[in-house]
Amino acid sequence: LNKKKVSYSNRGMSLEDDLTRTNEYYLLKNRAVIHKKPIPIQVVNVDYPRRSAAKITEAYYKKASTTDYNGVYRGRYIDFEAKETRNKTSFPLKNFHEHQIKHMNACFEHGGICFVVIRFSSINRVFLLNFPQLKNWWQQQFDENGKKSIPIKALIKEGYEIKYSLAPRLPYLDLIDTLYSFK
Amino acid sequence: LNKKKVSYSNRGMSLEDDLTRTNEYYLLKNRAVIHKKPIPIQVVNVDYPRRSAAKITEAYYKKASTTDYNGVYRGRYIDFEAKETRNKTSFPLKNFHEHQIKHMNACFEHGGICFVVIRFSSINRVFLLNFPQLKNWWQQQFDENGKKSIPIKALIKEGYEIKYSLAPRLPYLDLIDTLYSFK
Ligand SMILES: [Mg+2]
Ligand SMILES: [Mg+2]
Numbered sequence: 317l318n319k320k321k322v323s324y325s326n327r328g329m330s331l332e333d334d335l336t337r338t339n340e341y342y343l344l345k346n347r348a349v350i351h352k353k354p355i356p357i358q359v360v361n362v363d364y365p366r367r368s369a370a371k372i373t374e375a376y377y378k379k380a381s382t383t384d385y386n387g388v389y390r391g392r393y394i395d396f397e398a399k400e401t402r403n404k405t406s407f408p409l410k411n412f413h414e415h416q417i418k419h420m421n422a423c424f425e426h427g428g429i430c431f432v433v434i435r436f437s438s439i440n441r442v443f444l445l446n447f448p449q450l451k452n453w454w455q456q457q458f459d460e461n462g463k464k465s466i467p468i469k470a471l472i473k474e475g476y477e478i479k480y481s482l483a484p485r486l487p488y489l490d491l492i493d494t495l496y497s498f499k
Numbered sequence: 500l501n502k503k504k505v506s507y508s509n510r511g512m513s514l515e516d517d518l519t520r521t522n523e524y525y526l527l528k529n530r531a532v533i534h535k536k537p538i539p540i541q542v543v544n545v546d547y548p549r550r551s552a553a554k555i556t557e558a559y560y561k562k563a564s565t566t567d568y569n570g571v572y573r574g575r576y577i578d579f580e581a582k583e584t585r586n587k588t589s590f591p592l593k594n595f596h597e598h599q600i601k602h603m604n605a606c607f608e609h610g611g612i613c614f615v616v617i618r619f620s621s622i623n624r625v626f627l628l629n630f631p632q633l634k635n636w637w638q639q640q641f642d643e644n645g646k647k648s649i650p651i652k653a654l655i656k657e658g659y660e661i662k663y664s665l666a667p668r669l670p671y672l673d674l675i676d677t678l679y680s681f682k
Contacts, residue, residue: 349605351565354539357555372540375555382534386569388578391610393571422532427574499682 331400331435331442335385338484348489350387350394356380382419389489390498393428395420400435406465407434409457417454420447429496433478433488434471441468444491445475514583514618514625518568521667531672533570533577539563565602572672573681576611578603583618589648590617592640600637603630612679616661616671617654624651627674628658 332352342348361374383397397420399411424430430447445453445466453470456462471477476491515535525531544557566580580603582594607613613630628636628649636653639645654660659674 343605346605346608349602349609349611354537356537357540357542357558359540369559372558372560373556375540375558376552377555388576388606388609388611391575393574393576395571419532422526422529423571425529426532426571428532428571 331398331433331437332384334442334480334485335398335433338486338488339385339387341484342489348387348389348394350385350389352385353380353382379413379415381415383416389429389492392496392498393423393426394430394492395423395428396431396433398433398435400437402438403465404436404438404468406467407436407471408465409454410464412454417451421451424448429492431492431495433486434466434475436468442478442480442486443468443471443475444478444488445471446495449474514581514616514620515567517625517663517668518581518616518671521669521671522568522570524667525672531570531572531577533568533572535568536563536565562596562598564598566599572612572675575679575681576606576609577613577675578606578611579614579616581616581618583620585621586648587619587621587651589650590619590654591648592637593647595637600634604634607631612675614675614678616669617649617658619651625661625663625669626651626654626658627661627671628654629678632657 336352339348339350339352342350356378357375358378359372359375361372363371363373365371383395385398386393386395388394397412397416399407401407401411420430420432424447432445432447432450433442434445435442453463453466457464476495478486478488478491481487519535522531522533522535525533539561540558541561542555542558544555546554546556548554566578568581569576569578571577580595580599582590584590584594603613603615607630615628615630615633616625617628618625636646636649640647659678661669661671661674664670
């Protein structure tokens with residue numbers, strides 16, 4: 317037998333691309349309904365040319381007030397943020413906005429499934445960190461001598477590595493099955 | 500005593516404004532976390548002027564693939580669409596896109612709370628119709644002699660009128676409490 321070890325590792329795709337494909341796969345297989353939220357844009361001016369589509373000619377990006385993805389899985393609300401870093405050994409907490417943490421905290425308190433997916437793009441490793449652990453890391457940064465980033469060692473210990481596969485690309489729901497209880 | 504009968508009826512606000520204010524109130528009172536999804540926009544060209552914000556100079560509206568609002572309420576996923584009509588006696592089904600019905604159907608099958616909020620703007624009455632009833636109306640239109648719109652009488656019978664109040668403006672979650680079971 318001539319079994320090749322196949323690598324499904326990321327081939328230049330962004331974390332967002334990988335998650336969008338993963339969610340499309342989950343939707344197709346009827347496992348979950350999870351979508352990326354559109355980027356909020358403030359439209360200032362629109363032209364309405366005759367016989368063609370409305371053309372936005374002036375608009376600006378707004379700061380997102382929530383997170384990247386949400387939807388429903390096994391009857392529960394699911395909400396998560398995706399983040400990438402070029403760093404190799406730690407994830408800087410400044411990549412989060414406070415309103416994102418507040419939003420996840422509120423969702424979690426209301427019974428939602430909340431977490432972050434962090435990709436270290438230069439070493440191509442992806443981790444899932446559940447919200448309670450993320451919240452601890454977020455809060456300790458304001459302590460005296462608080463760390464300003466999450467070491468990859470902590471992500472290995474407190475989080476879960478998501479290994480690339482063919483389909484879905486990033487099978488994060490398998491980890492959610494072990495992390496959350498479902499009735 | 501000189502009690503005035505106060506009317507909280509809509510004062511020129513759109514249904515979307517009313518629902519956004521209602522959701523802000525629910526968030527403030529820590530009752531639910533429900534947000535309007537941003538309108539999806541396809542960005543074609545962006546200028547990056549020095550020392551000022553990125554300016555989008557060409558973009559187009561994309562067709563929404565899901566619904567207007569979603570979030571978490573009492574541990575469950577909630578997802579709904581808001582629609583307005585100038586009609587007085589019925590709501591035309593052509594106001595829905597098939598992908599919106601498909602999306603709500605998938606969410607409902609996965610245990611989500613799904614419904615539509617319909618406002619008759621000329622008579623200023625607002626109804627909530629739960630997804631199973633909406634689905635029946637959607638499907639019958641393809642039958643021979645199928646109705647192309649939902650009569651307001653059917654909304655009164657099969658749905659629930661949402662009466663305007665001061666805060667929240669449209670207390671739709673009170674109806675959800677009676678329509679869905681929570682553990
Ligand atoms: Mg992100
Ligand atoms: Mg709508």
